[in-house]
Amino acid sequence: MENITKLLVMIASMLMFCFGLLFFLSMYQQYIRSLHTEREQLKDSVIYQQFYSEEDIVTYSELIATLYMELDYDIQINDIMYKRNSFELNQMNESNIPNATYSKSYLYDSNGTILRVIYTSDE
Numbered sequence: 001m002e003n004i005t006k007l008l009v010m011i012a013s014m015l016m017f018c019f020g021l022l023f024f025l026s027m028y029q030q031y032i033r034s035l036h037t038e039r040e041q042l043k044d045s046v047i048y049q050q051f052y053s054e055e056d057i058v059t060y061s062e063l064i065a066t067l068y069m070e071l072d073y074d075i076q077i078n079d080i081m082y083k084r085n086s087f088e089l090n091q092m093n094e095s096n097i098p099n100a101t102y103s104k105s106y107l108y109d110s111n112g113t114i115l116r117v118i119y120t121s122d123e
Contacts, residue, residue, distance in 0.1 A: 056103055056104050056105070057101055057102070057103060057104070057122075058101065058102045058103075058104050058119060059101055059102075060097070060098075060099045060100060060101070060102070063077065063097065063102055063119055064094065064097070067082070067087075067089070067092060068089065071084035071087050072084065073114050073115070073116055073117050074115065074116040074117070075116065075117050075118075075119070076116055076117070076118045076119065077097055077102070077119045077121075078097075078098075078119070078120060078121055080096055080097070098121050100121040100122060101121070101122050102119040102120060102121050102122065103119070103120045103122060104117060104118070104119055105117075105118045105120070106118070
């Protein structure tokens, strides 16, 4: 009789462990699925902004320094377009950017999200 009790306790313990493990794996899978969904929703929207200046006038050195940082938005300098997803610093030709002061403006979509930062030289 004692052996049967021990056997039943062991079986109950094993079943409880299996249910706990199954519950853990299903919760982990649900966590991964929700994390993936959230990342897909936030993929193209900017969560933070590295540098924001209230000034509408930007110097040449500030503009070049902005290009050396990771781009948060597409940038247009006069007629030259730099896409944030495909921009590579080693392919940038600084001689195409005139040494001048620039006016900064923004292009927004219908929801008010910034699509592009536009720099226009004052010369």
